[in-house]
Amino acid sequence: MAKPTYFYGIHAIEALLEYRPMDALSLFVQQGRESDSHVQLIMAQAQANGVSLQPTQKDNLTQLCGSPQHQGVVLHARPLAFANEAILDKIVTRDQCLLLVLDQITDAHNFGACLRTAVAMGVDAVICPKHHAASLTPTVAKVSVGAAEMMPIISVTNLARALSQLKSAGVFVFGTALNADAKPIHAADLTGKTALIMGSEGEGMRRLTTESCDELVYIPMSGNEHGNLQSLNVSVATGMALYEVNRQRTLAAVQA
Template structure:
């Protein structure tokens, strides 16, 4: 079993306590901040679950979690685990399922930001490869503002095989790429069962991943006929692409 980690940040800790309080071991609170409204709520939540609370110096909190961005609270807890791959069977059985596939996103801040946007835009599950991908660290939890606790994140051994599996279930797979065959994302029909693949910064999607796509799309940008996906941070590009999916689905629902 993986050793416990030190999670930090108000929203990340609130989400952890709400979704898996049994994994929490002890709470450390910066001395003098016990009566801050959000911190007070966290303390009450911890006490309700029988979790001990220890007043702690600010510098000690920074030392525990390895970041000064703790917002006065650090929670010692078991690490978040990836969801079982079998869970995908349930997700892809839904009528309008939406999957976000992150192909070799290794930066924890980008990974966390993508998860945050995924929750906001109604993604049902996130899929990533087991190798050459960011882990579910406390930094990811902090950057995702608790989103990492709110949706299944599935780590798969063979991404190409998983994409074939979801395609067999009727999910249409869109890959983001700068390619002569790619179309502007707004010109694609994103209203059905959809998987959106975002590739790593710099290299984009791997060859096998690209070959698994049903269609390639790009994000048009002002002054550039074909856009330039690589000029966008991957988490920003993910947000723009997911927003377009959400926009199309909202419009389609209103016309139904």
């Protein structure tokens, strides 16, 4: 069994206590913060689930979680596990399933920010490769403000094979790239079963990932015919791309 770790941040801990309270072991609360309404809610959640409460000095919290951004609460809990790949079999049966694929996103802050946006934009699951990808660390949980707990995050051994299986299930795979044959993202039909791939900021998608795409798209930006996807932080680009998916689907629903 994975070694317990220390989660920090109000929203990350609230989500953990809501979605997997049995994994929570001990809650450390900064002395003097007990009157804070958010902290009180977390304390109540913890007590309702039999989690022990331990008043602690601020500096001790920082030492426990390795960050000063704990907001007065640190939760000793079992780590979040990646979801089983088999869950995709159920997800792809949905008429408008939306999957976000993160290819070689290794920075925990970018990964967490992408997860936060994914939940906000109605993504059904996030897929990432087993290697050359960020893990589900407490930093990812904090940056995602709890989103990491709210949807399946699936780690696959062979991304190209996973994409092939999605395509066999009727999912249309879009990759973001600056290739000459890429089209503006707003010109693509994103209203059906969709998988959207975002590559790393430096290298973009890997060759096999690119070859697995049904269509390549880019985000147009002012002053440049093809924009410059790599000039955007990957989490910002992810937000812009998913917003376009959401925009198209909302418009299609209104027109139906």
